Amino acid sequence: MIRLEGITKSFAGKDGPVAALDGVDLSIAKGEIFGIIGSSGAGKSTLVRLINLLERPTGGNVFVAGHRVTDARGKSLRELRRSIGMVFQHFNLLSARTVAGNVAYPLELTGQYGKIEIAEQVAALLARVGLSEHAHKYPRQLSGGQKQRVGIARALACEPQVLLCDEATSALDPQTTGAVLDLLRQINRDLGVTIVLITHEMDVIRRTCDRVAVLDRGRVVEEGRVADVFLHPRHPATLRLVRETEPDGGALDAITASDLGGRTVRLTFTGPSAHKPILGRIARENIVDYSILAGRVGHIRETPYAQFIVSLSGRDVAGAIAGLRASGVHVELQGGALADDVPAAPPRLQERPRYVV
Numbered sequence: 001m002i003r004l005e006g007i008t009k010s011f012a013g014k015d016g017p018v019a020a021l022d023g024v025d026l027s028i029a030k031g032e033i034f035g036i037i038g039s040s041g042a043g044k045s046t047l048v049r050l051i052n053l054l055e056r057p058t059g060g061n062v063f064v065a066g067h068r069v070t071d072a073r074g075k076s077l078r079e080l081r082r083s084i085g086m087v088f089q090h091f092n093l094l095s096a097r098t099v100a101g102n103v104a105y106p107l108e109l110t111g112q113y114g115k116i117e118i119a120e121q122v123a124a125l126l127a128r129v130g131l132s133e134h135a136h137k138y139p140r141q142l143s144g145g146q147k148q149r150v151g152i153a154r155a156l157a158c159e160p161q162v163l164l165c166d167e168a169t170s171a172l173d174p175q176t177t178g179a180v181l182d183l184l185r186q187i188n189r190d191l192g193v194t195i196v197l198i199t200h201e202m203d204v205i206r207r208t209c210d211r212v213a214v215l216d217r218g219r220v221v222e223e224g225r226v227a228d229v230f231l232h233p234r235h236p237a238t239l240r241l242v243r244e245t246e247p248d249g250g251a252l253d254a255i256t257a258s259d260l261g262g263r264t265v266r267l268t269f270t271g272p273s274a275h276k277p278i279l280g281r282i283a284r285e286n287i288v289d290y291s292i293l294a295g296r297v298g299h300i301r302e303t304p305y306a307q308f309i310v311s312l313s314g315r316d317v318a319g320a321i322a323g324l325r326a327s328g329v330h331v332e333l334q335g336g337a338l339a340d341d342v343p344a345a346p347p348r349l350q351e352r353p354r355y356v357v
């Protein structure tokens with residue numbers, strides 16, 4: 001649906017050009033919710049602005065629905081822009097227009113619809129975002145969450161194939177954030193709209209996205225399914241982001257990073273295995289003791305997970321690790337310990353290396 005090839009973008013700075021994006025390749029499939037995460041200044045906003053052609057790349061190509069948008073001019077440019085809706089952090093509503101007037105605005109701009117047609121479409125859009133009762137209010141009379149629902153309805157007005165959301169929930173409290181993310185997921189399900197979510201908030205990605213790319217200083221440094229990237233972060237930039245938002249302050253990742261020696265493993269249980277007493281059974285079968293050094297449990301979208309750093313000792317540690325793997329537990333050896341007596345983990349299936357240096 002969206003393909004970026006070798007995208008570079010530089011801006012004129014005081015001391016010559018500043019590279020905001022530096023060789024970005026990215027493919028986003030039709031109908032998926034794709035997250036782009038990175039710290040402030042990483043280049044996220046520049047990246048979305050290239051997709052809807054608010055900016056043009058310095059080098060490389062952008063394709064949307066098979067069209068090379070970097071070549072688009074005039075009428076085809078207007079049509080492409082219309083096929084891409086955008087939702088902003090600060091809503092960008094017209095304060096002198098009512099809720100209905102804001103949603104009608106992009107339809108009026110097309111010059112293609114009569115008054116009655118527009119009124120009908122606006123009513124349907126407001127019903128979709130749950131604002132039918134507020135049609136005649138002005139933006140200043142709405143809460144932040146309601147304003148963002150107006151922003152979403154407006155972005156959907158021209159029936160776009162793609163919805164770009166740049167920090168769409170960053171100005172909202174956590175509860176409102178949850179409700180807006182639920183709405184976006186529902187829109188994705190009902191309309192099949194491809195959604196690109198740009199955020200610096202890990203939780204937004206965790207509960208909403210199918211896949212995620214991590215942007216760091218203008219480069220995609222890691223990319224994959226959300227569960228893979230968040231439960232097994234590899235690049236230092238991803239680790240930093242994951243740590244910031246974990247309730248344990250990243251203690252688990254800190255242990256992972258340090259070489260404790262001994263037989264220390266990081267175990268990840270996902271899906272149904274997160275709730276099964278696998279560890280105890282396998283420890284008994286192999287006459288192994290375990291102590292849990294750190295752990296966390298949670299959900300990525302609807303999938304539960306549990307992750308523990310465990311130190312193993314006893315008779316058959318290698319057998320226990322093999323048994324865990326056979327039960328579907330993801331086992332990573334910490335600090336290079338055990339290299340001699342434990343078989344290597346089977347390679348994970350991947351389209352391409354996830355950790356790009």
Ligand SMILES: Nc1ncnc2c1ncn2[C@@H]1O[C@H](COP(=O)(O)OP(=O)(O)O)[C@@H](O)[C@H]1O
Nearest residue numbers: 011012020038039040041042043044045046047
């Ligand atoms: N219009 C611009 N002119 C000059 N520099 C810019 C412009 N837009 C962005 N930048 C620079 O590009 C880098 C990436 O910015 P941005 O895409 O806004 O990052 P993010 O959205 O991840 O915070 C920053 O260093 C920023 O200062």
Ligand SMILES: [Mg+2]
Nearest residue numbers: 044045046167
């Ligand atoms: Mg930004």
